[in-house]
Amino acid sequence: MNTDVDTIVAIATAPGRGGVGVVRVSGRSLQAIVSGVLGEAAAARLQPRRALYTAFLDADGQAIDEGLALLFPAPHSYTGETVLELHGHGGPVVLRVLLARCIAVGTAVGARLAEPGEFTRRAFLNDRLDLAQAEAVADLIDAGTAAAARGAVRSLQGEFSRAAHALAASLTELRALTEATLDFPEEEIDFLRAADAGARLDRAIAALQALRQRARQGALLRNGLQVALVGEPNVGKSSLLNALAGEDVAIVTEHAGTTRDRLERTIEIDGVAFTLIDTAGLRETHDPVERIGIERARAAAASADIVVELVDDAAARGVATTPGCLPDAAGAGHRLRVHNKIDISGAPAGLRDGVVYLSAARGDGIAVLRTQLLAASGWLGETGGEGVFLARERHLQALDRAASNLDNARSHAAAGAARLELFAEELRLAAAALGDITGTVSSDDLLGQIFGRFCIGK
Ligand code: GDP
16 A cells, blocks of 8 residues: 555644644545545635535535535645645534545545544645644644744744755765865865865854854744752742742643643743642642652663753851762753742842852742753853744754764864875765755654654644
């Protein structure tokens, strides 16, 4: 079975009830489905890209629903194939009936339910989107903050891809010059100077550094950070979690797969999502369900990006030792020391000698802690003009590979003409690594991994 020629059908709107629900169909020929679902008369009136208000019919010609039909003939559609959209009412049952009807009437053209991400996979295979853009579609849908959504749109609109392409093109040009010289050995000695190869390479390295910086910032936006609150019982971990979350006015959606239980809250600071893990929940328990939640919190705390060590300032004046309640978090990322309950101890709020003094109960000093969390995250802000684009681990790895190739190229260049061939080869490898970002050459495995994580109907 060649899955890429089947006609695919899916409910494109989110499960549940809504004002509007959309069934989307994509394939080479949708004539049978259009006439079957709309009836011959309405099908004849359906114009490309014009909404037609009509009934959607079952096999007996009875209305399943009524709504708008939209036809996007190939290649001017999301997938690059002919696409039909049926906008009906957003009820789960009516949409399922309409979906089943489209599949039944499209049997002759191999109509079947779409797999997750299959519409976008076809858009990629038909060159409507490159791989980084296709990934950006999923990242936009999954974006947890407004800043993350803006980064995803930037990637979707091709900013990331264009930057990677431009850099790859400049490397390829330099390689072509190098290889031309290789054919004339007597000129090699002068090549590096004549072609200004050193300066060109330096410019490419600088451009790559800038690209990596933007991508790293984007990865931060996409992934957010895990923050573990550790400290002895009653120092105020839960209170601090609530104080931080309570000040948060933005709505942050939970990452897929995590449940909103009492141990975790996600807050947003300057567009970056911080998931706070209250390790007060990490106590011994015999309840098997609670144990699962605790195990998850413990693992998350152990691998946290930032550990907030909380001390009761009133009880421990002058004692700055680390509480030993979470030894397995010892190797984790950035550490912030916080003294709580200054309303009792009388210490002023603020940052002194690397310690944040605050009162979780009264809210004094919470803003300072938020600033410190943001600083610890490494977030530089959405600087105007050169915006951040959402990047994935896959992209960061490709950029890292390109960077090490260019480093090698630089040392070959420094060694002079004798190593020109190696110099050219490193340039080729760096350009290939950049090509991986947009998917110039992509294995089926990689495509399966990327598109398999999409929702159905996208
Ligand atoms: P946890 O066990 O570390 O999670 O600590 P809790 O957040 O449950 O707090 C323990 C006790 O300290 C509670 O009675 C809180 O009301 C109190 N508490 C927490 N923060 C403050 C604070 O800033 N000032 C005062 N006065 N009491 C606080």
